[in-house]
Amino acid sequence: MSTSGGATKASLRRHFRALRQSLLEGVEGLIVAQARRHIPAHVHAGCALGLYCPLPGEINLLSLQNLLPGRLALPAITADPRDPSARLVYRPWRAGDPLEPDGCGIPAPLAGAGELPAQALGLLLVPALACDASGIRLGYGGGWYDRLRADPAWAKVPAVAVLPRGCRVERLPRDPWDVPLQGWLDEDGLAWLDW
Numbered sequence: 001m002s003t004s005g006g007a008t009k010a011s012l013r014r015h016f017r018a019l020r021q022s023l024l025e026g027v028e029g030l031i032v033a034q035a036r037r038h039i040p041a042h043v044h045a046g047c048a049l050g051l052y053c054p055l056p057g058e059i060n061l062l063s064l065q066n067l068l069p070g071r072l073a074l075p076a077i078t079a080d081p082r083d084p085s086a087r088l089v090y091r092p093w094r095a096g097d098p099l100e101p102d103g104c105g106i107p108a109p110l111a112g113a114g115e116l117p118a119q120a121l122g123l124l125l126v127p128a129l130a131c132d133a134s135g136i137r138l139g140y141g142g143g144w145y146d147r148l149r150a151d152p153a154w155a156k157v158p159a160v161a162v163l164p165r166g167c168r169v170e171r172l173p174r175d176p177w178d179v180p181l182q183g184w185l186d187e188d189g190l191a192w193l194d195w
Contacts, residue, residue, distance in 0.1 A: 009173055012138055016129035016167055021057045023164040030187035031059050031162065038190040039123065040067045042158070047122030048073040050090050050157070053099065053107040058127040059162050065095045073116050074099075076108035077144060088144040089115040104142070118153035126181065128161035132172040135180030135193050137161050149179040158182045160190065 007015075039061075043049045048071045054060040065072055074093040079086035080103050091109035093099075099107035126145055130138040139145065148154050161184040168184060183192040 007173070009138065009141065012172070013129055013141065016138060017057065020129055020164060020167050023166045024057060024059070027164045027187045028059050031164070031185065032061060032063065034187060034189045035061050035064060035125070035162075035185055036067060038185070039064060039125070042190070043068060043071065043122040047071070048090075048092065048116060048120055050075065050121045050124035050159075051093075052125065052127050054127070055106065061125060061162065062095070070094055073121060074109055075102075075144075076111075077103035077106070078111075079103045081142065088148045090121060091115060118151070118157050121157050124157055124159040125162050125185065126159050128163045128167070128184070130167045130169055130172060131161040131163060131181065131184050132169050133193075134171070134174075135161075135182060136172045136174050136178050137181050138172055143177065146177050146179045150177070155179070160185050160192075162186075 039049065049064060049068055050073050051061055051064065052058070053074055054062070072093050073090040075088050076091055077086055077088055086103050091113040093109045098110055100110055102108035126137065128137045128139060149159060159181045161181050163184060163186060165186040165188055168186065183190065
């Protein structure tokens with residue numbers, strides 16, 4: 001499916017949010033199983049896996065804690081999104097650690113947990129509404145992951161979209177600031193793009 005024919009990102013977000021939700025019940029367990037099968041091998045010793053605290057409609061991969069104990073990190077927005085100093089950071093996280101709402105109201109590790117540098121992460125799993133064949137991700141429109149990955153240090157950390165196969169498309173609209181991901185994780189497994 002190609003979606004670049006005049007559709008706006010806002011209309012695509014509405015479409016793919018509903019589509020992802022409709023697909024999720026049948027495939028979430030399969031995607032979690034694929035993550036458990038493939039992801040640990042791509043997180044080198046001494047590195048953390050960048051996960052996310054799932055919002056409604058997102059695949060919950062927090063059970064990877066059982067396979068990578070003490071080697072997980074969750075994102076946090078450091079301030080209110082209207083604050084020009086707000087940015088996305090990763091903080092270490094272990095099952096049972098307290099979480100608090102970040103600048104966007106999403107549960108995140110406490111600020112006192114510290115921020116991890118890019119070199120401390122081996123892989124980022126990024127929730128997506130859709131992803132195209134060139135790695136362009138359709139997210140919620142905040143641009144947090146694109147701004148993070150525009151930094152050369154963070155650009156070196158492989159990042160893959162997490163979504164049902166039905167939300168993968170041939171082509172999405174691309175803005176100049178969009179930073180492609182290196183692949184995706186869906187019910188078929190982990191796929192890497194060849195650039």
